[in-house]
Amino acid sequence: MTVVLAWNNVRTNRMGFAASFAAVLLAVMLVGGSGMVVAGAGARDELNGVMGLLVLSAAVSGFVSVFVVAGMLSLHVLRQRRTWALLRSIGMTPRQVSRLITAEALVVAVLASAAGCVLAVPYATAMAAFMRMTGLAPTGVPVKVTMGPFILALVVGLAVTLLAARAAARKAVGVGPLEVLRESAAQRRLLPWPRAVSGGVALAGGFVLLFLVPQVNATAAVPTGLGATMALCVGASALGPVALRGMGWLLGAAAARLDPGAGMLARSSLVTQPRRAMAAASPVMLTVALACTFLFAVATTDAATGVTRTGPSAWAAPMLVGSAVAYTVISVLNATAMTMAERTEEIRLLRTLGTKPQQLTRMVCWETLTVTCAGTLLGTGIAAASLTALGKAATGQPWFAYSVPQYAGLVLVCAMSGLAGALASTRKARHGSLRPDD
Secondary structure, eight states, rough: OOOHHHHHHHHHHHHHHHHHHHHHHHHHHHHHHHHHHHHHHHOOOHHHHHHHHHHHHHHHHHHHHHHHHHHHHHHHHHHHHHHHHHHHHTTHHHHHHHHHHHHHHHHHHHHHHHHHHHHHHHHHHHHHHHHHHTTSTTEEEEEEEEHHHHHHHHHHIIIIHHHHHHHHHHHHHHHHHHHHTTTTOOOOOOSHHHHHHHHHHHHHHHHHHHHTTTTHHHHHHHHHHHHHHHHHHHHHHHHHHHHHHHHHHHHHHHHHHHHHHHHHHHHHHHHOHHHHHHHHHHHHHHHHHHHHEEEEEEHHHHHHHHHOOOGGGGGGHHHHHHHHHHHHHHHHHHHHHHHHHHTTTHHHHHHHOOOOHHHHHHHHHHHHHHHHHHHHHHHHHHOOOOOOOOHHHHHHHHOOOHEEEEEEHHHHHHHHHHHHHHHHHHHHHHEEEEEEET
């Protein structure tokens, strides 16, 4: 009965589940395709020189997939907290609501995983072709279709989705219906203790890895640095609401000065709902931190060894991390759209109070840009810490190579994706009828 109800909910609310479906599908495609390329390269002795980069690229893809899927499912479940509260108010027990949430996640995970496995083979073929074109693997990489990569991809698609849904379900059913339906938008608990503990442990692990980067041998330095970046991203995402409240106030103050009405509304929303804002800032932070660490670590290593990449070979590193970056950029758009869609009723209320659509548009833009800026600052700080440790390991000095155009382009893409998602998801509330059903 629960599975049937979950299937009907997914079928009748396709748009509501679209972001979660896309996140799981792309995660399975990335992990499965990367696994097939690594398996194929491992069968060729002449490709041993690029195996390290391929494994690092696959590890980045796997981490990004887990991070994004878990965050997207948690955000989706928590967005529906009013629905869960209503179900509880009409007699559903917390256990029944939790099972319904898990069943919905299972339906989405099965459908998306099946589609992702189908797309993994052409993705792996395209990745192998790019490696041959850039000269990273002149003899080509055979795409080896085996069960291992698909099993790993299904673990990400099914297991991670279900675990994220179960964790979010505990939060959703742990709050009483009357408390969830209260009118106040302020969050009473900024940082629950389990989140604070897990965030603190992740940050401590990241700092330990940063300390170890200059101590390990040259071969292990880059993987250790990437591991530090991943751990710091997890910790910053968990503890981010605390930082984002302060950053939202400071950055929002600049927006309020430039545009008093819309900027003040944007700042108030960020300060009142820092956890919601952090849900949109986390993909930006992840994109900037991982892309900069991977790209500039390769550039730093090349500079330390006197290697100059020109022509197609200059695109080797961006190509290897490009798929994961594209995935996180899509997650920026989805997360921003989901967080902004939650505010449609608030936007309609502001319109009834006399706020003009143009002011609301500027408010949405200011809030999105502020969140993007906060995520960029967090990601830049994490990447800078990891790259400084990597530079010290490679050259003995706290220095690293970087590219301003690549960095600026990355931030610009994140900002444009966030703005596109925010404006698209709030367009009807800003310009449409004041009645939600129209």
